[in-house]
Amino acid sequence: MAGAHPHVFADVTTIAVFDNSGFVGLKNHWVFDEMYSAAILASADQDNDGKISEKEAPSIKDAVLGPIAASNYYNYVVVGTEFLATRGVQNFKASMKNGKLTLDFIVSFPIPAKNDYTMVTVAVSDPTNYIQITADMENADVEAPDEMDVDFFSDNLKGLTLFRAFRSEVQGLYLRFKK
Amino acid sequence: MKKALVILLVLLVAVAADAAVKKKRFDVGTVSDTVTTTVETPVVAPSEAPKSNFLSVISEAQKTLREKLTSAIAAMKSGEWGAIWKFLFICLVYGMLHALGPGHGKSIVVGYFIARRGRWRQGVALGAGITVTHTLSAVLLLFILYAIFKATVFPAFETGRMGIEKASYILIMLTGLLLVAIAIHDFWKQHKNASSAESPESLPRTAHWREIIGVAAITGIVPCPAVALIVLFCLLNSMVALALLGAFVICIGMTITNVAFGIAAVAFRKGIDFGGRRSRFASIIYNAVTLAGGLLIFTSGLLLFGNLFAGRV
Numbered sequence: 395m396a397g398a399h400p401h402v403f404a405d406v407t408t409i410a411v412f413d414n415s416g417f418v419g420l421k422n423h424w425v426f427d428e429m430y431s432a433a434i435l436a437s438a439d440q441d442n443d444g445k446i447s448e449k450e451a452p453s454i455k456d457a458v459l460g461p462i463a464a465s466n467y468y469n470y471v472v473v474g475t476e477f478l479a480t481r482g483v484q485n486f487k488a489s490m491k492n493g494k495l496t497l498d499f500i501v502s503f504p505i506p507a508k509n510d511y512t513m514v515t516v517a518v519s520d521p522t523n524y525i526q527i528t529a530d531m532e533n534a535d536v537e538a539p540d541e542m543d544v545d546f547f548s549d550n551l552k553g554l555t556l557f558r559a560f561r562s563e564v565q566g567l568y569l570r571f572k573k
Numbered sequence: 574m575k576k577a578l579v580i581l582l583v584l585l586v587a588v589a590a591d592a593a594v595k596k597k598r599f600d601v602g603t604v605s606d607t608v609t610t611t612v613e614t615p616v617v618a619p620s621e622a623p624k625s626n627f628l629s630v631i632s633e634a635q636k637t638l639r640e641k642l643t644s645a646i647a648a649m650k651s652g653e654w655g656a657i658w659k660f661l662f663i664c665l666v667y668g669m670l671h672a673l674g675p676g677h678g679k680s681i682v683v684g685y686f687i688a689r690r691g692r693w694r695q696g697v698a699l700g701a702g703i704t705v706t707h708t709l710s711a712v713l714l715l716f717i718l719y720a721i722f723k724a725t726v727f728p729a730f731e732t733g734r735m736g737i738e739k740a741s742y743i744l745i746m747l748t749g750l751l752l753v754a755i756a757i758h759d760f761w762k763q764h765k766n767a768s769s770a771e772s773p774e775s776l777p778r779t780a781h782w783r784e785i786i787g788v789a790a791i792t793g794i795v796p797c798p799a800v801a802l803i804v805l806f807c808l809l810n811s812m813v814a815l816a817l818l819g820a821f822v823i824c825i826g827m828t829i830t831n832v833a834f835g836i837a838a839v840a841f842r843k844g845i846d847f848g849g850r851r852s853r854f855a856s857i858i859y860n861a862v863t864l865a866g867g868l869l870i871f872t873s874g875l876l877l878f879g880n881l882f883a884g885r886v
Contacts, residue, residue: 399632399671400632400635400636400674401799402802403636403639427636427639427643428639428640428643429642429643429803429805429806430802432809433726433802433805433809436724436726436727436809437724437725437727439724456728457727457728461731461735464885465886466884466886468884470884470886478886479886493643520884521883521884522881522884523632526632526635559884561629562626562629563629
């Protein structure tokens with residue numbers, strides 16, 4: 395329905411992060427369009443130096459991620475037949491690069507590893523398309539300790555009932571992991 | 574045995590090809606040799622290219638246009654005022670494409686003129702009224718908040734927009750319900766008078782300017798964030814006149830799109846009325862169409878409202 399109504403544009407890359415106990419969450423790297431970046435920077439740049447200091451980062455986080463917290467920061471993680479609710483955002487960093495607001499953060503979805511494979515499907519997309527997220531899943535990566543056995547590939551989400559509200563070109567990251 | 578192995582391999586390759594993916598591998602470690610072979614067999618089944626539909630194409634186009642707008646504004650900032658024509662042209666096209674997206678009143682315009690017999694100029698007026706309100710409310714809200722918050726205005730603007738959006742969508746649903754109720758009421762009245770001779774009153778209801786202004790107001794009142802962002806970007810670069818000029822031209826672009834839908838809807842209803850005129854079932858046709866128009870508006874409001882909560886987990 396809302397396929398063509400973007401007001402904000404973001405290029406996103408992701409890394410699936412694991413530790414010894416299992417899946418930790420998704421590292422998100424978001425680069426926003428210059429217009430939105432300028433608007434958000436202006437709202438937080440107290441010293442007016444065009445950069446985001448450590449003191450200014452929290453208000454950037456509130457302005458950008460606050461309104462989308464209820465939507466899981468547009469990180470959708472499916473295990474079995476359900477979307478997981480996130481435990482929140484960690485390691486938030488914000489910077490300006492070439493006039494573009496760049497955010498790095500981990501959206502945590504702890505899933506313990508078992509002796510058998512756990513299948514996980516991941517997508518980063520705004521189903522309302524207020525933010526047009528272009529997530530490059532082809533170049534998504536995995537960070538995991540050697541003890542964790544992880545396979546992954548990217549493909550479109552067509553045919554997955556849970557993702558039917560998403561635009562057809564949205565790519566998903568398919569993962570399976572075990573101890 | 575050898576044959577069986579070949580069949581097995583073919584099967585595995587077929588399964589892998591069916592998945593049609595580029596399989597990347599992390600930590601092969603514990604996996605047995607057979608499986609490794611299948612996975613690393615260069616399965617050249619091309620990864621199915623995601624189909625891009627019409628809406629995705631115009632979304633992508635808007636992304637490109639926004640980048641061009643940004644660079645045009647930057648060029649003017651550095652004194653190259655020749656870029657203004659490029660800027661204005663992009664604003665116009667951006668507006669036209671932007672209004673093709675949901676939430677700009679196309680289905681409301683169409684629904685209304687299916688529910689009501691309208692004149693051409695009423696079709697134009699409703700289409701334009703919605704986009705002018707949509708733009709003006711964005712510019713006004715932004716300027717008012719800018720006076721208070723200065724450069725830090727944008728989060729406040731977004732909060733305001735989200736509130737107005739909810740109210741607007743609820744009012745759109747109510748408008749749809751009202752049109753449906755009127756259609757049912759008319760139908761009921763005619764049914765009761767069915768014994769008496771067919772009265773000329775069974776002609777479909779006509780559009781009223783009062784209604785048109787109301788529909789334009791409740792639909793258009795949602796401030797357009799696309800306009801707001803462009804206006805704010807100009808303001809942050811201390812180009813107030815350019816901000817207003819840009820908003821004006823985007824508004825013209827959006828109006829072109831919406832008016833096209835308005836004219837099409839008026840024509841559609843005229844066609845139905847013309848076709849149904851001589852029919853024995855004229856009044857039933859009129860009522861059914863009116864009902865459909867009302868339902869279309871209600872559904873649009875419902876979808877827009879529902880979309881506010883899409884993606885909640």
